[in-house]
Amino acid sequence: MVNLTWKSAGVTDVGLKRKDNQDNFYISEDERCLVVCDGVGGETGGALASRLAVETVETLWLSEKPTLSDPEAVEAWMRRAVAEANTSVKQAADASDDKKTMGTTIVMAVFGEEGLLHIAHAGDSRTTLVRDGKADVLTIDHSVVMEMHLRGQLTLDQCAVNPYRNLITRCLGHEENVEVDYSTKQLQDKDWIILCTDGLSEVVKPDELGPTVANHTVPKEACDELLKMVLDRNAPDNVTIIAVEYKEVEAQVPTTADSK
Numbered sequence: 001m002v003n004l005t006w007k008s009a010g011v012t013d014v015g016l017k018r019k020d021n022q023d024n025f026y027i028s029e030d031e032r033c034l035v036v037c038d039g040v041g042g043e044t045g046g047a048l049a050s051r052l053a054v055e056t057v058e059t060l061w062l063s064e065k066p067t068l069s070d071p072e073a074v075e076a077w078m079r080r081a082v083a084e085a086n087t088s089v090k091q092a093a094d095a096s097d098d099k100k101t102m103g104t105t106i107v108m109a110v111f112g113e114e115g116l117l118h119i120a121h122a123g124d125s126r127t128t129l130v131r132d133g134k135a136d137v138l139t140i141d142h143s144v145v146m147e148m149h150l151r152g153q154l155t156l157d158q159c160a161v162n163p164y165r166n167l168i169t170r171c172l173g174h175e176e177n178v179e180v181d182y183s184t185k186q187l188q189d190k191d192w193i194i195l196c197t198d199g200l201s202e203v204v205k206p207d208e209l210g211p212t213v214a215n216h217t218v219p220k221e222a223c224d225e226l227l228k229m230v231l232d233r234n235a236p237d238n239v240t241i242i243a244v245e246y247k248e249v250e251a252q253v254p255t256t257a258d259s260k
Contacts, residue, residue, distance in 0.1 A: 009219035010242040015235035022046035023240040038197040045102030053085040078120040089173030103173035130192035135210035142170035189248040199239030219243040
């Protein structure tokens with residue numbers, strides 16, 4: 001018999017060029033629900049938008065957690081959570097005189113039963129799987145340059161240096177309804193999951209991220225090293241990272257003596 005376990009940690013930092021941190025993140029107490037948001041639309045507006053989105057998901061998780069053994073129920077819950085977060089941000093924007101353009105990206109991961117990871121996102125915040133030291137980005141950025149790449153107009157290397165690389169095509173708070181991408185991934189022993197804002201992904205590329213994370217066994221230490229890499233490279237943006245180490249552990253079968 002195998003038990004499934006995971007440990008997580010998160011870190012956020014203003015970086016070295018910004019005045020305020022517009023990122024927010026959430027890790028539920030049971031570490032099954034993880035959220036990262038990157039606010040847009042001005043310093044105070046972006047920070048408010050990301051905070052409202054995170055708080056909305058947290059409130060729904062605490063009040064109406066989905067049946068984790070039912071993948072369809074988890075998907076429905078995640079879509080609802082993103083929709084409610086979108087409404088929260090848009091209502092606040094509409095009611096404000098100086099934050100009309102505020103919005104936020106969102107990437108959310110939920111650990112279901114039997115090692116099934118559920119992912120939902122809108123914007124360019126990412127979920128990345130690190131397996132055997134190799135990083136595989138599980139989300140597709142909703143950005144102008146990624147759309148150009150998917151049409152065959154830009155290579156990924158060209159996307160990385162394109163002046164329009166920070167223009168996103170989806171976020172919460174700008175429309176009544178937001179389209180959300182949903183997917184699942186079956187996890188294996190010793191997998192790592194990294195959720196992050198573009199403050200990390202713009203600076204530390206997948207071919208560096210994979211080996212760096214794989215060198216660790218403690219999520220907080222993995223977060224700290226990734227953050228240090230960003231800061232050492234002048235940290236042009238806010239950066240937020242959640243790292244999760246996933247393990248399969250053999251359950252101990254009680255002996256006759258133990259059961260007495």
